[in-house]
Each structure stands twice: as structure tokens, then as C-alpha cells.
Amino acid sequence: MYLGAVYEREKEELKTLLARKPLAVIFDETPDVEGRCFLNILLAPLEKDHSGRILAYLADTVFLEQCNHSTVSVEGAYKNTAFRKPFVQLNSFMLSFSQMFFNAGSRKRKYLCFVTNKLARKKVVMPPNPCATRWNSWFSAVQYHTQHFGLYKEFIEMEIEVCSRSVPQSVERLHEMLQDPDLAQSLNVQINIMADKCKSFISLLDIFQSRHPVTTKIFTYLEDLQLVFAANKELQYEARAEYFEGFDLPHTTKTQILCIVGQAYENAEESSPNDSVASYKAIPGFTEVQSDEFDSYFKTLGPAAFRAAPSGVVDLDVFWDGLQERLPVLSSLAKRYKDAVSNSADAERSNSI
Numbered sequence: 001m002y003l004g005a006v007y008e009r010e011k012e013e014l015k016t017l018l019a020r021k022p023l024a025v026i027f028d029e030t031p032d033v034e035g036r037c038f039l040n041i042l043l044a045p046l047e048k049d050h051s052g053r054i055l056a057y058l059a060d061t062v063f064l065e066q067c068n069h070s071t072v073s074v075e076g077a078y079k080n081t082a083f084r085k086p087f088v089q090l091n092s093f094m095l096s097f098s099q100m101f102f103n104a105g106s107r108k109r110k111y112l113c114f115v116t117n118k119l120a121r122k123k124v125v126m127p128p129n130p131c132a133t134r135w136n137s138w139f140s141a142v143q144y145h146t147q148h149f150g151l152y153k154e155f156i157e158m159e160i161e162v163c164s165r166s167v168p169q170s171v172e173r174l175h176e177m178l179q180d181p182d183l184a185q186s187l188n189v190q191i192n193i194m195a196d197k198c199k200s201f202i203s204l205l206d207i208f209q210s211r212h213p214v215t216t217k218i219f220t221y222l223e224d225l226q227l228v229f230a231a232n233k234e235l236q237y238e239a240r241a242e243y244f245e246g247f248d249l250p251h252t253t254k255t256q257i258l259c260i261v262g263q264a265y266e267n268a269e270e271s272s273p274n275d276s277v278a279s280y281k282a283i284p285g286f287t288e289v290q291s292d293e294f295d296s297y298f299k300t301l302g303p304a305a306f307r308a309a310p311s312g313v314v315d316l317d318v319f320w321d322g323l324q325e326r327l328p329v330l331s332s333l334a335k336r337y338k339d340a341v342s343n344s345a346d347a348e349r350s351n352s353i
Contacts, residue, residue: 014043014057022046022336026056038063046336082267083201084130084138086260090190093177094130094141097152099170100159101126107159114155115148136205139198146195149188153178185247189257193243197261200228229269233262285333293330301327 026042044056084091101108108126115124127148130141156175160167167175178184204225244254301323305314316338320331 014059018043018045018057024056082270083264085267086263087190087194089177089183090142090187090194091130093174093187094127094138094145096170096173096177097127097145098129100168100174102170104168110158111155114158115151118151136202139194139202139205142191142194142198146191149191153184182249182253185249186253186257189243189247189249189254190260193240193257193261196243197232200224204228226269229265233265233269285329285336289329289333293327297323297327297330 022045024044024046026040026044028040028042029038039062040058041060041062042056043059044054046054049055101111112124112126115121127144128137128140130138152174156171156178159171160175163171177187204221207221240258305319309315316334320334320338324331
């Protein structure tokens with residue numbers, strides 16, 4: 001009875017707090033500690049609170065009985081979805097590895113003990129789940145697997161022996177992959193290449209996941225990402241031979257691996273927005289901005305503000321308030337979006353007890 005009354009009171013207070021405010025509705029799919037997938041529905045007012053922050057509030061949580069990592073469409077928002085698509089075998093391997101531990105507490109304990117004994121580490125963790133709705137989770141999983149890949153064959157063989165006739169499909173798939181010398185080596189090479197290459201990816205995507213608005217620097221970060229894509233989409237074997245040292249793979253397989261990596265970077269480059277005004281038309285409200293407002297901002301008012309600002313840092317509140325009459329539509333949109341953060345860390349942290 002008490003919890004029900006508290007819930008109703010909090011719900012009414014939240015409705016009052018968010019009434020008549022522009023809101024961002026965030027759909028965030030994630031697994032919990034038990035491996036169950038659920039959907040958080042979050043509401044974030046597009047304006048600062050009394051502390052000067054943008055906070056997201058948990059509106060509802062929906063447990064997903066059937067989830068295939070496509071329940072929430074985020075491909076347009078997250079470049080890494082397009083990036084990892086060419087890695088068919090690697091994706092299958094990492095998905096099977098995660099599924100192997102789903103609702104399998106005893107297997108998790110055996111795995112952690114096995115890795116601890118092999119590596120003599122005080123603290124061993126489970127591999128990250130490469131979930132499609134988690135920024136950097138795929139890259140973090142790759143980095144984990146590059147450190148532990150050499151242990152997997154022995155552990156899987158142990159599980160095959162223990163399970164006997166009741167071997168889970170995920171364990172069977174992993175066993176088949178690791179028993180194929182060429183496929184196992186190909187997976188190892190792909191993991192090693194991406195563990196090295198994704199370092200710049202992770203650092204840049206972490207910026208976009210920050211709880212701090214990065215409006216004034218967003219173009220620079222996107223440009224850095226574009227440079228990373230362009231520099232890696234055409235990999236030549238001669239320049240990447242170190243990744244294949246110690247592996248007995250035919251030249252055709254080596255070339256195929258480099259083509260897969262190059263295709264991933266090309267996909268990511270194609271999914272990136274360009275720097276033209278037309279590329280922002282999909283943002284709600286921007287189609288209402290007249291071309292003369294864009295021209296005034298890009299050609300005159302914006303550059304002048306940066307030149308006059310100390311160290312190139314512009315107070316956006318002061319800047320856009322001062323342009324309300326000259327750029328009425330663009331100014332209103334800028335004030336609506338300038339403080340919006342791109343993740344839901346605060347709300348997730350508050351509800352991850």
C-alpha cells in the first residue's frame with residue numbers, strides 16, 4: 001500500500017514538473033544483470049533545471065520477452081551499427097559467446113575461475129555484451145576477446161565434455177568455430193585488428209556519451225571521426241602485415257579480412273552526416289528555418305562571435321538570446337537543442353541499484 005501511494009505521488013509530481021516543456025523521449029534497450037532484456041522509456045526536458053543540468057527521468061520500464069537486438073531502431077543514430085555489419089563471422093562468435101552465459105550462473109562461475117587460474121589475476125570480469133543499443137559495447141567486447149581468445153578453445157572443450165548430450169546451441173556453435181583452424185585464426189586476426197583500430201573510435205564515441213553538452217565542439221569531433229573512417233577504409237596487406245604474424249592463413253583469407261575491415265569503415269563513413277545545411281533537415285523544426293537565417297549565422301554572426309570570444313569559447317545562452325530578433329526561428333531551435341545530452345546516464349544510474 002505504501003509503495004503504491006509513493007508511486008502515484010511521484011508520478012503526479014513528475015507530470016507537473018514536465019508539463020508544457022519540450023521533451024526528448026529516449027528509448028533505451030539494455031540487458032540487466034540476469035541477462036533479461038528490457039526497455040527504459042525516459043523523458044528529458046530540453047532545458048536546464050535549477051542546477052544548470054539536463055536530467056532524464058524514467059517514465060516506464062518494459063521487460064521484453066522476445067528480443068533480437070533490433071527491438072529499438074538506433075541504426076540512424078549510432079554509427080557503430082553500420083560499422084560492425086560486415087563482420088558476419090565475428091558477430092556470430094561474439095553473440096554466441098554472450099548467449100553461452102545466458103541464465104547459466106554455474107557456467108559463469110566456472111569461466112571466471114578458469115580465467116583466474118590461467119591468468120593469475122586477482123580480478124577477472126565477464127565479457128561485455130555487444131548489444132546493438134549500447135554505444136561502444138561492440139568495441140569493448142572486441143578488446144576483451146583479444147586478451148582472452150587463446151583460452152576459449154580449452155574452456156569450450158571442457159563444457160562440451162561436462163554437458164555431454166545436453167550441450168547448448170551457443171556452445172556447439174563456438175566449438176565448431178574454434179575447431180576449424182582457418183576460421184579460428186581468421187576470428188583471432190579480426191579481433192586483433194579491431195582491438196587496435198577501435199581505440200580512436202571508443203575515445204570519440206565516449207565524448208558523445210558524455211553527460212555534458214558538447215555543442216560547440218560537435219563539428220570537430222565529427223570531423224575527427226570522418227578522418228578515422230577515410231584513413232582506414234582502404235587497408236593494404238603490405239602495410240598491415242604485422243596483424244597476420246604467427247598465423248597460417250592463405251593470402252586470399254588475409255585479403256578478405258582487410259576488405260571486411262575496409263567495408264566497415266566505408267559503411268560508417270557513408271552513415272555520417274555531411275556538413276551542408278541540407279544534412280540537418282531531418283532534425284524537427286529545421287525545415288522552418290529560412291535560408292537567409294542560415295546564411296547570416298554561418299557566414300557572419302557565428303564566425304564573428306568566435307573571433308570576439310576569449311579562447312574561442314562562446315556563452316551560448318548570451319549568444320542566442322542576443323539573436324532572438326535577428327534569427328527568430330534558428331535562435332529558438334538552438335536554445336531548445338543546445339543543452340541536450342546524447343545519453344541517459346543519469347536516469348540509468350539512478351535506477352541501477
